[in-house]
Amino acid sequence: xxxxxxxxxxxxxxxxxxxxxxxxxxxxxxxxxxxxxxxxxxxxxxxxxxxxxxxxxxxxxxxxxxxxxxxxxxxxxxxxxxxxxxxxxxxxxxxxxxxxxxxxxxxxxxxxxxxxxxxxxxxxxxxxxxxxxxxxxxxxxxxxxxxxxxxxxxxxxxxxxxxxxxxxxxxxxxxxxxxxxxxxxxxxxxxxxxxxxxxxxxxxxxxxxxxxxxxxxxxxxxxxxxxxxxxxxxxxxxxxxxxxxxxxxxxxxxxxxxxxxxxxxxxxxxxxxxxxxxxxxxxxxxxxxxxxxxxxxxxxxxxxxxxxxxxxxxx
Amino acid sequence: xxxxxxxxxxxxxxxxxxxxxxxxxxxxxxxxxxxxxxxxxxxxxxxxxxxxxxxxxxxxxxxxxxxxxxxxxxxxxxxxxxxxxxxxxxxxxxxxxxxxxxxxxxxxxxxxxxxxxxxxxxxxxxxxxxxxxxxxxxxxxxxxxxxxxxxxxxxxxxxxxxxxxxxxxxxxxxxxxxxxxxxxxxxxxxxxxxxxxxxxxxxxxxxxxxxxxxxxxxxxxxxxxxxxxxxxxxxxxxxxxxxxxxxxxxxxxxxxxxxxxxxxxxxxxxxxxxxxxxxxxxxxxxxxxxxxxxxxxxxxxxxxxxxxxxxxxx
Numbered sequence: 330x331x332x333x334x335x336x337x338x339x340x341x342x343x344x345x346x347x348x349x350x351x352x353x354x355x356x357x358x359x360x361x362x363x364x365x366x367x368x369x370x371x372x373x374x375x376x377x378x379x380x381x382x383x384x385x386x387x388x389x390x391x392x393x394x395x396x397x398x399x400x401x402x403x404x405x406x407x408x409x410x411x412x413x414x415x416x417x418x419x420x421x422x423x424x425x426x427x428x429x430x431x432x433x434x435x436x437x438x439x440x441x442x443x444x445x446x447x448x449x450x451x452x453x454x455x456x457x458x459x460x461x462x463x464x465x466x467x468x469x470x471x472x473x474x475x476x477x478x479x480x481x482x483x484x485x486x487x488x489x490x491x492x493x494x495x496x497x498x499x500x501x502x503x504x505x506x507x508x509x510x511x512x513x514x515x516x517x518x519x520x521x522x523x524x525x526x527x528x529x530x531x532x533x534x535x536x537x538x539x540x541x542x543x544x545x546x547x548x549x550x551x552x553x554x555x556x557x558x559x560x561x562x563x564x565x566x567x568x569x570x571x572x573x574x575x576x577x578x579x580x581x582x583x584x585x586x587x588x589x590x591x592x593x594x595x596x597x598x599x600x601x602x603x604x605x606x607x608x609x610x611x612x613x614x615x616x617x618x619x620x621x622x623x624x625x626x627x628x629x630x631x632x633x634x635x636x637x638x639x640x641x642x643x644x
Numbered sequence: 645x646x647x648x649x650x651x652x653x654x655x656x657x658x659x660x661x662x663x664x665x666x667x668x669x670x671x672x673x674x675x676x677x678x679x680x681x682x683x684x685x686x687x688x689x690x691x692x693x694x695x696x697x698x699x700x701x702x703x704x705x706x707x708x709x710x711x712x713x714x715x716x717x718x719x720x721x722x723x724x725x726x727x728x729x730x731x732x733x734x735x736x737x738x739x740x741x742x743x744x745x746x747x748x749x750x751x752x753x754x755x756x757x758x759x760x761x762x763x764x765x766x767x768x769x770x771x772x773x774x775x776x777x778x779x780x781x782x783x784x785x786x787x788x789x790x791x792x793x794x795x796x797x798x799x800x801x802x803x804x805x806x807x808x809x810x811x812x813x814x815x816x817x818x819x820x821x822x823x824x825x826x827x828x829x830x831x832x833x834x835x836x837x838x839x840x841x842x843x844x845x846x847x848x849x850x851x852x853x854x855x856x857x858x859x860x861x862x863x864x865x866x867x868x869x870x871x872x873x874x875x876x877x878x879x880x881x882x883x884x885x886x887x888x889x890x891x892x893x894x895x896x897x898x899x900x901x902x903x904x905x906x907x908x909x910x911x912x913x914x915x916x917x918x919x920x921x922x923x924x925x926x927x928x929x930x931x932x933x934x935x936x937x938x939x940x941x942x943x944x945x946x947x948x949x950x951x952x953x954x955x956x957x958x
């Protein structure tokens with residue numbers, strides 16, 4: 330009973346919190362003809378998304394666009410209610426990194442029917458006017474290749490590896506599949522011993538600790554993102570593993586991970602999605618779409634594996 | 645006397661579930677029943693356990709504290725900031741952080757016990773606001789570069805036993821003495837059992853109620869510091885849905901959501917059921933989807949068993 334009541338209250342509060350910025354945005358629009366754009370960000374608690382929102386915000390200032398940022402908190406229910414509010418508020422443009430693409434598709438069409446331009450940021454959204462897309466499989470594959478090469482060169486081609494995934498979120502499943510295939514492409518004799526959900530530092534730590542109990546000789550961990558990789562790193566470090574025999578990889582290129590890569594630690598690779606530049610580019614594409622200026626609406630993010638060899642470029 | 649006996653039966657029922665689970669995982673995996681894995685589980689549940697002692701006090705007064713996850717987050721951020729940007733030594737930084745956590749509890753307690761706003765609403769509000777505050781304080785970015793010595797708190801050992809486990813056991817011991825052997829502790833039980841009777845007996849109920857929330861805030865602060873030391877990074881999203889884990893462990897341990905009944909030892913068992921379940925399923929490499937199903941079912945099964953055992957007795 331209490332839990333259900335809690336969920337109801339949480340839902341109401343969440344809706345109110347979504348509605349507030351939209352409401353104020355709508356009022357300001359009436360005051361002038363400034364372009365109003367809202368960025369529904371996947372998870373502002375993740376530095377990758379926070380940096381991307383920063384890039385979009387800076388570009389918006391430069392272009393004279395009024396940009397409101399809303400944190401979806403990886404919550405599909407909040408995603409839907411925000412769509413509804415924004416369509417009612419008739420903003421000029423919506424940028425969204427979808428939590429649930431299927432749920433967003435129908436709202437995307439409704440928004441477009443209301444004259445709103447929709448820009449898919451990093452996460453795919455079929456039917457959007459513009460997109461800056463990440464090839465999730467390739468994104469993971471690049472990290473996996475580094476781990477696979479490590480197994481081939483430093484561990485004699487044989488090693489147990491585990492994957493820290495987020496299989497509860499459909500669109501990132503190809504990324505961790507990419508990590509797996511990247512490892513196997515370089516080290517076909519490596520053995521996958523576990524695939525568990527852990528994409529935050531605390532869960533990355535706890536899951537790795539338990540995996541080490543089941544597989545004390547676990548040498549390689551391919552992680553969905555750097556947050557999880559940092560947890561895996563702390564667990565491997567606390568377990569007193571020989572740093573020369575361990576390879577952990579992440580993706581997203583967050584600064585804390587890059588500093589560990591630079592220091593030559595067990596955390597050996599990440600992959601760049603250039604979040605700040607991506608945020609700026611997304612805002613720019615959407616601005617041109619709203620203004621009717623010529624632009625290539627669907628673009629790809631250039632990914633690159635980050636290792637000790639090129640990490641300085643990203644710090 | 646009768647109440648005591650029924651409490652014992654409750655405890656045994658829940659202990660049965662713990663033994664059943666542990667037995668199952670010992671049979672189906674080689675790595676579950678090893679000294680190092682048992683230490684591993686104990687270390688992983690230590691933060692949950694410490695916070696659960698505070699939550700037990702609150703629920704015994706027939707209250708609830710939804711803010712514990714967010715308290716963990718601000719403790720993470722404030723502790724990390726004090727040790728890095730402010731450059732404070734570990735000890736004063738930790739003390740200040742714990743005081744902040746206790747103040748959050750004080751605010752919750754005053755709003756609930758003195759002003760009379762429902763606990764559910766007050767702690768929901770602090771839960772939301774403090775999470776926002778955590779993001780504001782660090783601008784959404786993690787804080788790292790903590791002093792190396794601070795790792796000892798969450799990652800260190802005293803002999804073969806991890807330090808967080810020792811802290812958890814001390815907290816449970818103090819919690820047991822406090823709830824069973826001190827006046828304030830007994831009043832906390834009384835508050836949930838029959839608040840009016842306690843008030844008429846001349847006890848300052850508002851003060852007792854407030855103390856329960858301060859304990860919850862303070863202990864969650866302690867758990868947050870251990871978390872900070874374990875992950876070695878201050879992160880604003882840490883402890884998301886932690887309140888649900890803590891409440892689940894307390895309820896599993898046989899504490900009644902209506903307040904007034906339940907034992908701290910039962911809660912320790914509840915904490916370990918939670919820990920053993922998630923550890924065992926990772927050892928078995930069970931997919932996340934099935935893990936969620938299993939966790940819900942075990943909660944339902946344990947509480948049903950508890951309820952049935954109780955009915956029989958009465």
